[in-house]
Amino acid sequence: xxxxxxxxxxxxxxxxxxxxxxxxxxxxxxxxxxxxxxxxxxxxxxxxxxxxxxxxxxxxxxxxxxxxxxxxxxxxxxxxxxxxxxxxxxxxxxxxxxxxxxxxxxxxxxxxx
Amino acid sequence: xxxxxxxxxxxxxxxxxxxxxxxxxxxxxxxxxxxxxxxxxxxxxxxxxxxxxxxxxxxxxxxxxxxxxxxxxxxxxxxxxxxxxxxxxxxxxxxxxxxxxxxxxxxxxxxxxxxxx
Numbered sequence: 756x757x758x759x760x761x762x763x764x765x766x767x768x769x770x771x772x773x774x775x776x777x778x779x780x781x782x783x784x785x786x787x788x789x790x791x792x793x794x795x796x797x798x799x800x801x802x803x804x805x806x807x808x809x810x811x812x813x814x815x816x817x818x819x820x821x822x823x824x825x826x827x828x829x830x831x832x833x834x835x836x837x838x839x840x841x842x843x844x845x846x847x848x849x850x851x852x853x854x855x856x857x858x859x860x861x862x863x864x865x866x867x868x
Numbered sequence: 869x870x871x872x873x874x875x876x877x878x879x880x881x882x883x884x885x886x887x888x889x890x891x892x893x894x895x896x897x898x899x900x901x902x903x904x905x906x907x908x909x910x911x912x913x914x915x916x917x918x919x920x921x922x923x924x925x926x927x928x929x930x931x932x933x934x935x936x937x938x939x940x941x942x943x944x945x946x947x948x949x950x951x952x953x954x955x956x957x958x959x960x961x962x963x964x965x966x967x968x969x970x971x972x973x974x975x976x977x978x979x980x981x982x983x984x985x
Contacts, residue, residue, distance in 0.1 A: 759910075789973075791976075797978075798870060798959075798976045798977060798978045798979060799911070799959070799961075799976040800870065800975075800976065801973045801974070801975075804973065844910050844911075846910070851924070854899070854916070854965065854972075855901070855913040855916055855924060855926075856901070856911075856913065856974060857913070858903075858910030858911050858912070859910050860908065860909050860910050861908070861909070861910050
């Protein structure tokens with residue numbers, strides 16, 4: 756079946772630290788991959804996406820590369836800020852006749868000043 | 869603000885009552901999705917519309933749940949005879965679909981938080 760597994764949180768980092776949030780997936784077909792973010796008190800919003808193997812999605816200093824060989828889409832940022840504190844969701848979308856999106860459980864990130 | 873609105877934002881009801889939620893997607897978006905999110909989990913897919921046609925329903929959607937999108941614009945999700953296990957955040961998302969691989973970005977509303985007492 757289709758599923759997404761991401762590292763459990765919470766992740767606590769100091770400002771300017773390097774961030775990695777691991778995400779792996781299983782999919783029956785060729786998925787598109789996404790990272791969504793939920794800031795405190797706000798709705799889910801797209802952070803970045805990649806639609807084919809070896810594509811790199813990037814936004815706001817965050818990056819993730821679609822690795823088909825390892826079925827992974829790890830999120831990275833070189834220097835986090837307090838304002839990056841949020842819950843991050845890895846997700847995939849695959850054509851199953853429709854296009855439902857499968858989300859991971861989310862990883863909460865706390866960044867300390 | 870993504871442009872997707874949901875109403876109400878919060879709903880408290882007693883077990884056994886019926887509730888209805890509304891979602892207004894971005895106006896030109898042809899695909900609309902409903903998800904349910906419980907605490908500490910990611911959103912779980914419930915159902916999906918392309919225009920007014922309901923094309924897919926999750927096994928999570930028991931026969932107490934029904935969704936409509938009568939004119940291909942707004943959508944409603946009704947839960948009949950609510951149970952305490954229905955307590956969750958109900959999210960709506962819309963997208964302008966057309967690709968063959970689901971690569972379109974989904975725009976999420978703020979959600980309706982349901983508490984069943």
